[in-house]
Amino acid sequence: MSRYTAVTPEDLREMLATIGVGSIDELFDRQVPAGVRLGRPLDLPAGLPEQAVYEHLRDLAAKNTSTEDEITFLGAGMYDTYVPAIVDMLMERSEFLTPYTPYQPEISQGGLQVMFEYQTAISELTALPVSNASVYEGPSALGAAGYLAKLANGRRRFVISAGVHPHSRETLRTMAHGYEMEVAEVPLRDGVTDRDAWHDAIDGDTSAVFLQQPNFLGAVEDVEALAVDEPVVVAQVDPLTLGILKPPGECGVDVAVGEGQQLGNRLDYGGPSFGFFAATEAYLRRMPGRIAGETKDVDGRRGFVLTLQTREQHIRRERATSNICTAQALNALGGVVYLSWLGRRGIVELGELLLQRTAYARERLAALDGVELLHEQPVVREFAVRLDAPVERVIARCQDQGVNPGLALDDGLLVALTERRSRADIDRLADVLGAAVAAERRRVEVPA
Amino acid sequence: MSRYTAVTPEDLREMLATIGVGSIDELFDRQVPAGVRLGRPLDLPAGLPEQAVYEHLRDLAAKNTSTEDEITFLGAGMYDTYVPAIVDMLMERSEFLTPYTPYQPEISQGGLQVMFEYQTAISELTALPVSNASVYEGPSALGAAGYLAKLANGRRRFVISAGVHPHSRETLRTMAHGYEMEVAEVPLRDGVTDRDAWHDAIDGDTSAVFLQQPNFLGAVEDVEALAVDEPVVVAQVDPLTLGILKPPGECGVDVAVGEGQQLGNRLDYGGPSFGFFAATEAYLRRMPGRIAGETKDVDGRRGFVLTLQTREQHIRRERATSNICTAQALNALGGVVYLSWLGRRGIVELGELLLQRTAYARERLAALDGVELLHEQPVVREFAVRLDAPVERVIARCQDQGVNPGLALDDGLLVALTERRSRADIDRLADVLGAAVAAERRRVEVPA
Amino acid sequence: MSDTLTIFEKGREGRRAFVAPELDVPERPKDELLPPRFRRAEAPRLPEVSEPEIVRHYVNLSKRNFDLDSGFYPLGSCTMKHNPRLHERVAALPGYARLHPLQDPKRAQGALELMWNLERALSEISGLPHVSLQPSAGSHGELAGVLLTRAYHEDRGQTRHKVLTPDTAHGTNPATVTMAGLEVVKVGTNEHGGVDLDDLREKADEDVALLMLTNPNTLGLFDPNIEEIAKIVHDVGAILYYDGANLNAVMGRTRPGDMGFDIVHFNLHKTFTQPHGGGGPGSGPIAVSDRIEPYLMVPRVVKRTEGFALTEDAPKSIGRLRGFQGNFGTFVRSYAYIRSLGAEGLQDASETAVLNANYLLARLRQECGDLLPVAFGERGCLHEFCLSGAPMKRELQIKTLDLAKRLLDHGFHPPTVYFPLLVDEALLIEPTETETKETLDEFAEAIASILREAREDPEIARNAPYDTPVRRLDEAGAAKRPVIRQPL
Amino acid sequence: MSDTLTIFEKGREGRRAFVAPELDVPERPKDELLPPRFRRAEAPRLPEVSEPEIVRHYVNLSKRNFDLDSGFYPLGSCTMKHNPRLHERVAALPGYARLHPLQDPKRAQGALELMWNLERALSEISGLPHVSLQPSAGSHGELAGVLLTRAYHEDRGQTRHKVLTPDTAHGTNPATVTMAGLEVVKVGTNEHGGVDLDDLREKADEDVALLMLTNPNTLGLFDPNIEEIAKIVHDVGAILYYDGANLNAVMGRTRPGDMGFDIVHFNLHKTFTQPHGGGGPGSGPIAVSDRIEPYLMVPRVVKRTEGFALTEDAPKSIGRLRGFQGNFGTFVRSYAYIRSLGAEGLQDASETAVLNANYLLARLRQECGDLLPVAFGERGCLHEFCLSGAPMKRELQIKTLDLAKRLLDHGFHPPTVYFPLLVDEALLIEPTETETKETLDEFAEAIASILREAREDPEIARNAPYDTPVRRLDEAGAAKRPVIRQPL
Ligand SMILES: Cc1ncc(COP(=O)(O)O)c(C=O)c1O
């Protein structure tokens, strides 16, 4: 008996007697054929008391450099944003943490209403009328949007901008290979999607086009100019920019997807967070995943249920619009709590703060010797610079000084701001990066 | 309007109109005479966003060396015990964290039953039939026991063993000065209360006698030999030793008190934790603080209420048995959850583990040059050694090596074990302490 | 029914949640380490339960509690304001939560700096220069205050015996006085709800050590004669003690120090939003004037050029009132609160608390001013107000208790009832600043609807509540035949 | 009613919980930084609420949920076992929770070591040598599995079109097959609840890419012909996929790898107790045989002499199925679980799960075996079992749905209903190992009492539930006129 089970010796006796067998072995032997019985204990370490597990896990955690241990400008899809204390508290409540999908709506109104509110918040953010209750995460949401397009129009090609996050492009390729679509990529020019190449690439067999706003290099795309009438327009968007950037629903986008981590979720070395998925009315009955809808009970009381389930795998099986089942409900709860905390004015204020601090940081870094802008497009919270020095070595030097200057690009850095990076942090980045680049250039000039 | 208030400009207008005043100033002006109005803003720093408060508090926390930062053998009343995760989780549940004293039992059955269960656990631990629902903490519990004795028998003197924790002795003196009792102290001999001096000190005007088990130097007292029939016998006990030490109720003790921190509460630099307070039946109606009792509701259902309230300040006012009102209910919840987690066998196993590890540590340290035992009495989880070197300097040397060797005594150390200190930790202590003592003895021998 | 079984009744021999760390040292015979006569013969009968059972048991118990995070809790005198979760987060930082109280102060500089900063803030808020954070609750702060007063007079060679308290005082005030070896003398309340000056003048003599006053008092009224009161008391050489339970009414507007008080206690669990925990932990720091300072409890936090330290070097100190440095975890929370709100935010908190109270009072006057008149409300109130249920009782034949119980069915925590004692059928209502106007309106409407209902059928309220986990409980029986632990 | 207002309906213009950090850099004109044509004209209408309102709103919503910490949740196929809180504690350590996924692997060694250790443990438990933790749920693992199978065949120059799935398969199996561009071919179930071997033999041809099998299947039955099944499938050159949703039945007793499977997915949120979160997060790692390994997703964790690293150097890899390294937070929890239980504890978990299921089955047979016969139960079951409500429906005129709804009034979460599809009026019951015998007894008695009650008056169950926050809801109406967001 472990600390999580409760069969006392007396219980065991009674239970076996009720079942009518002499031992637990008998229960297995009548089910599992002799040829496939393991016949030895698993080769795993022995169990540990709670405190020992805690200490082991703590010691492993201590081997990582977290965003508490350095000033980080890493972004590229996930960001070191502040998670308000109420989000953690609500996500840890047993009533949200430990149930499963609300199959029994009468005893799941809490979770269902949260989904409904979440859908409303995502719909508001994206200015698109339809949102589901979450998908796994950002990049696979893009792949799911592709599947939606394929089912909707049956065409064979995807066109994707090189400005879309590499993880999203790779995921789309992997998934598209399954549902048998070709993928054509359109390059960037001056930091944004090459508009001529883009429109040239779209043909009559194009099922969907994919872009990202702001794009992977932080540049604001002219989404309206890239949007087209015919194939499905899919945009992967940064939710925290949507207080100040024109929303996808007002730019001709049909499906908006993205990574929700910034909305009240922790970094967690990449997950769990949630992906959001919003679309125009036309795609309501083709959406992947759970959707909560409002209704009434037999007494006329307002209530919520999972709705439009005939799209889903448990009903429609091989004809489902997606295979998704378990999604990211708890993380989506974090998302809607965060968005309520931020509020209508907060999302604008936060966007404007990022805009100003990013402009300041971009200017500071561009002024350094050996650092220049990779593009001059408007940016909101992330920007790219070219380094005239070996990038990996520059980064290592900065990290040794307690500053993570951002993500290594081929010949530069992608630098992300969050509301946690103050002016003092930016100034420190400029100092440390300037010194690192200078040192590396000297090293190159004077070979040992 | 701050983030915790919700009066919109429109609300304000409507509310003032309903009240019939023109401004908030008016509300104050009609109450607070002009002569005592402050008339200037408070001279305090401006408010901060949540993330800034978090960062400020985090930076202050980082200036402390916690038990996560060093291997500590500090004890002397509070101990670095492991707090099981379920305790934190339950103490953080809104339903336990945010209500107040259960004045309305119909909507407070959770808290009341917790008190009832807590009382049962303390009663079992101490082998005394009556427990209240908590007092502030350990040392003041001793003072409260003194007040109980004074009210019970009206005598004028207290006798206290020098083996009682200095904080408890000081607190008793401070409080006894108020309720006008003399306090006589009995010294230790060979590490335990001097039995002859003890019995000599007790006279016909002695209201209560106070001892500690195990005593401040970790020694197991012969409580039965110290217990007397007449004055009230008060024992301050270490709850984690009560799985293996004969309980106060079986040693002639009338009132057992103590510090509950070890039972599922954090160190918190000294509090909040809880004090426990148990007594024989005779003192039931003289107990300080809240007591939950079982009863039935009008439909015959089992329920719990605050009971025997005529002892208390809100009913009895100047004739109350104590002035205590707000106690430590949440911490006591942690206590009973911890004791349930430990269970009937666990409390014994843990006691035996401490006994063995402490014996090992004592032997290891006693074998070091310049270290000898302060006494040879049996110990359970704490022991004292004499150092042949300047104590503070030895401690500082050890701490520089990441080991906190214990509390400085006049010429030695009080070393405490918990279940978190492994044999490896003890071996490291022996190494570091041995080296520190040796280094300090060399330094003293060869003055600079 | 199984939901009222205690954890002891649920246990089964052999179950466990705890797994002991391995015995990693050479095992020695028990008899050698601990002679049998010191050993316990039978293990204490703690529950034997698995971890899932513990979780389910206490989670289900928690659901039988009403709490502030779920609903309106206008418990007068208790300041049930929102408890920000940020405070729980910062208090749990290992640098605080796992800091040993006897750690060398040189290695606890952050904790001491926090205490110092909090002391300075409380000093500024109260207008008194010196602070001790040691007391564990309001009542403990009061005890400190009375003992300090004794020490003050004794140091002047005086033995004074009497402490004046108004009849509106909270029960802890008189109880404390007795516990500190002094004698309570009650002062009357005048027709405006303030201290009866004549009575005070009469009783203020050279044997008076102290006047303990709550201002605003437990009727939510600020005493308009406070300056005169202070003068009368000081003139006889006595000390003025300010019960700060109601400080939430006046932050940034007026200060006890400026009113002439020598000692004030703060309830961090009220004004500074330490969660109430079902009856604690609390915290009752005190601030004192220069003349009281020499007697303050030890240890005290001091700031030196080389950093912060704890000192016990105070020859006139009354000593200690508890172990270690006080309820430090509550300091973290309240300090976080003060830094979150700042000067402006604290003042806004008090102003909004007063606005909400006056608004709710006005709404209730509209709805049911005749049946539940306000006591002494001619000048409105500050952060709380007291209604009398006497006319309601007369007219509708339901008592304040019945109204309170019926409120439970409406999902509200009732106000404080039958306190203060001098108001007949009292209902003391403190909405706090963190409630919305909508909530106040709903509460007023609930009261009105209960009164309407009682006019139709008073039995409904008299037998309330109905929708609670249990209904009215037999308290008399519980006290007569006390069952205060699970029989095993 | 106010408790069903949404947070959007509660908002009031001007309220807020968020306070922005100060603008600490020189402010530049917005038009300069972001041309107006890119800017949003109207702010998204997010709620305007204070922090206390948010807390109260969501705490109250939480109370309208049933959850595992409060009661028995025998949802078949979902393994609702106790979620230890230790896991939440360790997952929240800043070294994990605040570790950026693109951190230099040299500075994320602890995270990679944890992933490596977890991969090794899952490999040992499944008997398959290579593991990828990347998939985010069972269905995602299935997608990985089918795509890997395609890659395997394509690498051999073969295009195979068909995937065999038994009719007991979970809906994600067929849905995944379509999504991966292949075609579902159903295989029948024999009279013992296992795969119909004749049907399998007939359908297994050279165009079959894969057989997807759940074993024990969704009836809780282990296929006695598993070795023969594996042989048939391998003989036509196809791959065997093991849906590991039911792995909780067999840990330490038998392993998919030893049964001949090439690919298995784990549901960390079932077998390895990642909390279900109201519908996620989940995690669906896969383990594969040597022949599948070359195609595994990137990045992969590798152990080198200088430490752990992430590599994308795998020319035959199918690529990525999501961003970053997977749901790392779930890895922390499941790894903690595996270390807590160890080899013995994991085996004990499975054994106890099987004991509890067989005991509950036996109890229900005693109580109501005639009305709710077990489907294919002649050999007992493993961790779950499936009852048919058909006789009950015939005899008592209540459906499985009615029984389920009436269970709500008894405080139980109903079993999975109407799945698997091949059992008429199915009730799939999985008690898990963390429940006590008392709970199983209470559940059996509740079912029996509902049946007794229905014999008296079937209307009671047909109109159940009664004691829930809402009663039966109009699902058809919801789907017909979908309202899927708050109108503003
Ligand atoms: C006016 C007043 N004084 C004193 C106290 C006692 O405070 P505590 O409960 O913290 O001891 C209270 C509250 O309970 C109070 O309302």
Ligand SMILES: Cc1ncc(COP(=O)(O)O)c(C=O)c1O
């Ligand atoms: C047998 C079976 N297979 C697959 C799945 C799908 O797993 P997930 O919900 O994690 O996608 C489930 C559970 O939902 C299941 O029970």
